[in-house]
Amino acid sequence: MDKIKKALEKVEKMEENAQVKGAVSSQKLTKELVPIYTKTRVVPIDEEVLLKNKIYSYFPDNPLTEQLRILRTKIINKLEKLNGNTILITSARPGEGKTLISINLAISIAQKYDRTVLLVDSNLKNPMVHTYLGIQVDKGLSDVLLGEAHIHEVLINPSIPRFIIMPAGKKVVGSAELLNSPSAEVIFHEIKTRYPERLIIFDSPSVLTCADPLVLADYADAVLMVIEAEKTPAEDIEEAVKLLQEKPLIGVVLNKVRE
16 A cells, blocks of 8 residues: 555656647636537437446536536636646556546536547457447547548537547557557647647556557647556556656546545
8 A cells, every 4th residue: 555655646747847839828617508510420328328427527417527517617627727628548458447537527627618629449459339328330530640531520429519539440550650650640630729728638548558648648638547546556556656657647537445
């Protein structure tokens, strides 16, 4: 337990020392946004599927929704201080709950009225965002990076106002190289700068399994790490923090905490 405490202290220290270049103004937005989607595909969602898959932020009366609102407020405040609009959510190992945190945080942000949010499933090895939302997809980020689709062709609005997802698309070999390509730089720049009121969340693979999150971190203004309580070894936390030490790390979510 002492090792985990020390590892988390390192994360907190990195959070305090994070210095990043911003992408948008930190001026707070107050006007309610009501987007009308003309090119983005709008699909219905099944509330029973969301509840079964623990997408609690969709349900305002769920006891965990308020905790997600607190996380949302902290993340937005930190991004504003960093003058940024893009966050990478990752973990040390697979199965720690980062995708669920990504989806729940994205929906919670979309409920703020003055923000839109784009959730990019950037896990090109094992994409799960569309599965948790119960959505059928055929194209996504990988298809855009390969030049086989345009950005607007792969975006989906799951019938939640101000919330857009970009699925991962087909699995590819050499995903780190694809994410680090010149075309990827152009595409991610377009994603980051097109709408000033938009916050972007990258749901990425885990840090200790592949190089993809280290590449994706270069496109993000901040990194949020998810740690599974009572399971993630302290050594894994320390190693993940070490790999991200040159990246702007703004916090950690201790997930699956037992009451």
